[in-house]
Amino acid sequence: MSDTMTVTVTGAAGNIGYAALFRIAAGDMLGEGIRVKLRLLDLPGAVRAAEGTAMEIEDGAFALLDSLDVYDDARAAFDGTDIALLIGSRPRSKGMERADLLSANGAIFQEQGRAIADVASDRVRVLVVGNPANTNALVAAENAPGVPGERFTALTRLDHNRAIAQLGKHTGAAARDISRVTIWGNHSATQYPDIFHARVGDRAGADIAQDRDWLENDFVPTVARRGTAIIEARGSSSAASAANAAIDHVHDWVLGTPDGDWTSVALRSHGEYGVPEGLVCSFPATSDGGDWKVVEGLDLGEFARARIDASVAELVAERDAVRELGFA
Ligand code: NDP
Numbered sequence: 001m002s003d004t005m006t007v008t009v010t011g012a013a014g015n016i017g018y019a020a021l022f023r024i025a026a027g028d029m030l031g032e033g034i035r036v037k038l039r040l041l042d043l044p045g046a047v048r049a050a051e052g053t054a055m056e057i058e059d060g061a062f063a064l065l066d067s068l069d070v071y072d073d074a075r076a077a078f079d080g081t082d083i084a085l086l087i088g089s090r091p092r093s094k095g096m097e098r099a100d101l102l103s104a105n106g107a108i109f110q111e112q113g114r115a116i117a118d119v120a121s122d123r124v125r126v127l128v129v130g131n132p133a134n135t136n137a138l139v140a141a142e143n144a145p146g147v148p149g150e151r152f153t154a155l156t157r158l159d160h161n162r163a164i165a166q167l168g169k170h171t172g173a174a175a176r177d178i179s180r181v182t183i184w185g186n187h188s189a190t191q192y193p194d195i196f197h198a199r200v201g202d203r204a205g206a207d208i209a210q211d212r213d214w215l216e217n218d219f220v221p222t223v224a225r226r227g228t229a230i231i232e233a234r235g236s237s238s239a240a241s242a243a244n245a246a247i248d249h250v251h252d253w254v255l256g257t258p259d260g261d262w263t264s265v266a267l268r269s270h271g272e273y274g275v276p277e278g279l280v281c282s283f284p285a286t287s288d289g290g291d292w293k294v295v296e297g298l299d300l301g302e303f304a305r306a307r308i309d310a311s312v313a314e315l316v317a318e319r320d321a322v323r324e325l326g327f328a
Contacts, residue, residue, distance in 0.1 A: 011088025089130025106327030113143030185311025
């Protein structure tokens, strides 16, 4: 890794962008030895707000920050970028059908995939946060000829962190003592948070999973619907925790996952665990600082298999819809 990296953040004027940018400038994402050139991208109507965020970042006087620029043009914003955080996406508005949402976002991520292929650095790594994140990542990847498919990922780290938090609450363990949790499938309510291979201190996750009532009626739905619970309590969607998870994702990709542990990453499938090739599906994965590698060979029981299959079926339907719309 070189000692200066260019990072582009889209949707920079939004809530997640606001929470992420300060942490990136402070060195939390790439490590304290790496200087950062920050590029903020947003829609023309949001550029003024992004400039306001940029003014606040300047006022942080961050030692690692080499430059800070605001753009409303994707090709300018991705020029030479090493890390692209694609946070901005079109939210579902009232009365919007699923096809309309996929179509609006398909156009955004098609354009961004093309721009990344044309102007980003040869070593670019992409994390899609904006929903529907998995399928947006698929669209970007399929429109980026020449960029290896494994460089396009989508965020399920927040779901992963939420699963660790719930498991910690249930067992009384601290997050640092919990490892090998997995989120499978789509970043949606169909995701399957899996603790059967987890470790909680000296205890096996499979042992904790014996409490089927807690597992099926509490743990799995609480993790999958946590976003909705936060909206109900806070009056707006999770932002700082999503930003934190995005930073964890890139941190572990670039600097490596801890020995003996893995994390959850939505990655293009090569057919692992029977997931159709090309889908961007969440798997257990490790990094040595280079590419993500899916952890293979985990035993999946009937309970897991049925849930993973349901989430993968949703990803197949999303892929078919964007294909029909001509985006992939
Ligand atoms: P946020 O910053 O709160 O969220 C941005 C995206 O992240 C949304 O799609 C949101 O999905 C998604 N997301 C993924 N995981 C989570 C999670 N766990 N919790 C919350 N959100 C999650 O949105 P804002 O509306 O505050 O800001 C969006 C910005 O993006 C605006 O400034 C807008 O102008 C910009 N934008 C930029 C585009 C571009 O650069 N081309 C295109 C479109 C918008 P969900 O909506 O499902 O919660």
